Amino acid sequence: MTEPFYIFPAPAKLNLFLHIVGRRDDGYHELETLFQFLDYNDQIEIAINQSGEINLLTPIAGVEAKDNLIVKAALLLKKHTNCSQGANIKIDKILPMGGGLGGGSSNAATVLLALNLLWQLNLPLSTLAQLGLSLGADVPIFIHGYAAIARGVGEKLSAINPKEYWYLITKPNVHISTAAIFNDPQLPRDTVKLSSNDIEVESCRNDCQTLVINRYPEVAKLLTWLVEYAPSRMTGTGACIFSRFTTQKEAVLVQSKLPQGIESFVAQGVNQSTLHAQLAKVALNFAPK
Numbered sequence: 568m569t570e571p572f573y574i575f576p577a578p579a580k581l582n583l584f585l586h587i588v589g590r591r592d593d594g595y596h597e598l599e600t601l602f603q604f605l606d607y608n609d610q611i612e613i614a615i616n617q618s619g620e621i622n623l624l625t626p627i628a629g630v631e632a633k634d635n636l637i638v639k640a641a642l643l644l645k646k647h648t649n650c651s652q653g654a655n656i657k658i659d660k661i662l663p664m665g666g667g668l669g670g671g672s673s674n675a676a677t678v679l680l681a682l683n684l685l686w687q688l689n690l691p692l693s694t695l696a697q698l699g700l701s702l703g704a705d706v707p708i709f710i711h712g713y714a715a716i717a718r719g720v721g722e723k724l725s726a727i728n729p730k731e732y733w734y735l736i737t738k739p740n741v742h743i744s745t746a747a748i749f750n751d752p753q754l755p756r757d758t759v760k761l762s763s764n765d766i767e768v769e770s771c772r773n774d775c776q777t778l779v780i781n782r783y784p785e786v787a788k789l790l791t792w793l794v795e796y797a798p799s800r801m802t803g804t805g806a807c808i809f810s811r812f813t814t815q816k817e818a819v820l821v822q823s824k825l826p827q828g829i830e831s832f833v834a835q836g837v838n839q840s841t842l843h844a845q846l847a848k849v850a851l852n853f854a855p856k
């Protein structure tokens with residue numbers, strides 16, 4: 568019998584603010600960041616198999632299968648649980664890579680959650696988040712699936728309900744390495760910790776933004792253009808910028824005026840990951856009849 572493919576979204580995230588509040592002994596930075604999801608996602612299709620193999624049927628250009636976080640997540644889960652089953656996986660990739668939208672981490676989280684269901688492993692979210700953290704600092708937020716202030720390197724989560732604005736997301740034509748930003752001597756690392764979670768996003772900032780603007784004139788130029796139209800800020804370590812609007816219509820209007828050659832999309836910020844609703848639907852197929 569051939570097993571059916573089930574479809575799961577892997578949404579993008581925004582860091583509505585990103586404060587660097589310290590550095591750990593292992594060199595990793597301690598953050599305070601507000602994560603919200605976007606209703607804009609890669610689409611991952613998974614069919615389990617009994618051969619035990621993990622097959623990625625749609626390679627991602629520029630990423631070898633052994634380095635792909637989709638394959639790494641599946642192998643990690645298989646090893647952790649001694650599961651004998653395998654999976655055939657396809658991805659329709661639309662999230663820009665290396666843009667601060669967390670696409671790789673989101674792909675990994677979707678695979679962990681989907682295979683936990685399809686292989687019927689029943690691991691709790693906390694275990695999946697812990698496993699996922701070894702693949703990327705943004706995996707836990709995608710596993711938990713609700714907007715949150717994250718602390719530590721992104722694994723200590725407090726749920727919060729920021730307003731669900733519309734965003735125009737733009738990507739300047741540069742590739743920014745997360746490691747290069749975090750290792751730059753000019754990066755500020757001493758922002759004072761928040762005294763509570765009751766904060767205004769406007770009074771916070773992205774601590775990587777000034778450094779990125781100084782290093783990458785393309786980001787500076789696009790940000791200067793965008794702030795004439797709407798409050799705009801960088802997500803993660805860049806290079807994507809999100810501009811905030813009350814309605815979809817306003818966001819689309821500014822998108823239509825963007826300088827030529829700038830990759831962009833419009834999406835709504837959402838406090839529940841779209842993945843979790845889909846997991847609940849697919850789970851109905853596995854409920855005892």
Ligand SMILES: C[C@](O)(CO)[C@H](O)COP(=O)(O)OP(=O)(O)OC[C@H]1O[C@@H](n2ccc(N)nc2=O)[C@H](O)[C@@H]1O
Pocket residue numbers: 582594595596597598600667669672702703704705720721745746747749750803804
């Ligand atoms: C920028 C964020 O997206 C915010 O949500 C994340 O902190 C990025 O986390 P990530 O995807 O795990 O980052 P990676 O691309 O794996 O990290 C590359 C490198 O950045 C540095 N790094 C990363 C995260 C962190 N909190 N402190 C760091 O110093 C480390 O040298 C690491 O080896």
Ligand SMILES: Nc1ncnc2c1ncn2[C@@H]1O[C@H](COP(=O)(O)OP(=O)(O)OP(=O)(O)O)[C@@H](O)[C@H]1O
Pocket residue numbers: 627629630634635636637663664665666667668669670671672674675703705745803804805
């Ligand atoms: N499935 C995957 N999807 C995207 N990138 C992947 C994947 N697997 C491995 N990678 C590698 O991870 C790198 C970072 O990709 P990603 O899209 O997660 O960056 P990002 O949005 O900047 O993430 P972050 O916000 O966590 O820094 C890519 O350049 C690529 O080499």
